[in-house]
Amino acid sequence: MTLASIPLAGVIGDPVAHSKSPVLHGHWLKTYGLAGHYVPLEVKADDLGDVLKAMPKMGFVGCNVTIPHKEHVMQFVDQVTDRATLIGAVNTLIFRPDGSILGDNTDGYGFIENLRQNAPDWDPKGGPAVVLGAGGAARAIVSSLLDAGAPEILLTNRTRARSENLRDDFGARVKVAEWVQAGNLIEEAHTLVNTTSLGMAGKPDLRVPLDGLKSGTLVTDLVYNPLRTDLLEAAAAKGCVTVDGLGMLLHQAVPGFERWFGHRPVVDLATRRAVLA
Helix, strand or coil, X not given: CCHHHCCEEEEEECCCCCCCHHHHXXXXXXXXXXXXXXXXXXXXXXXXXXXXXXXXXXXXEEEEECCCCCCHHHHHCCEECHHHHHHCCCCEEEECCCCCEEXXXXXXXXXXXXHHHHCCCCCHHHCCEEXXXXXXXXXXXXXXHHHHCCCCEEEEECCHHHHHHHHHHHCCCEEEEEHHHHHHHHCCCCEEEECCCCCXXXXXXXXXXXXXXXXXXXXXXXXXXXXXXXXXXXXXHCCCEEECCHHHHHHHCHHHHHHHHCCCCCCCHHHHHHHHX
């Protein structure tokens, strides 16, 4: 293989130094003995269009997109998948041989695959899903839960208007409640998802009453720093099935890696250890 044909990929964000994606993709490239490189790319919003135009000419086959560019990047993409259009954000770009760019969103896929791997007995159809938060991540989660067959999504956010916007986009199976009612919603939850940054290291605590949590409820937190959040610890103490947020990060990377480097990677214990190290 000539040097020029080695595929390049990366992650675009601002800032991007904190991203675990280079470690993750680097681990897979090494594990499977594949030629390729995956690099962090700090790009300002004003430069995004120019950078994307140049990347295919530099040997890039695609990239991930992270905060704050997930929505903004859509204006520079030639084609957007249906799921990315519905979510209103893109996290994975594929640079095609003809020079066009395909935008996809794999966050919802990663979320569901994480639950299926780490809570194999979970049935999304078993009852209502309570979703805390209504930001970009919540849109991907709501979309994936509806696709998986959740009969109802009970959605609450500190700013009600954002919840209502999300409900308007996703339809009647999404019900909106006030943030102060979160504790009451949790009593009905078959699945509970925290999509907010509350509880993350350096952020305020997630102050939601958990008294109503029932044993057997599946509880997952998109926060993975710390890996075991206070929400997950409290839920485990009540006999709930808990799944941390790291697996979503790992699984959402699978489709992009396969498209860019031609091999479908497996999310296993070695993958988790490599990223946590």
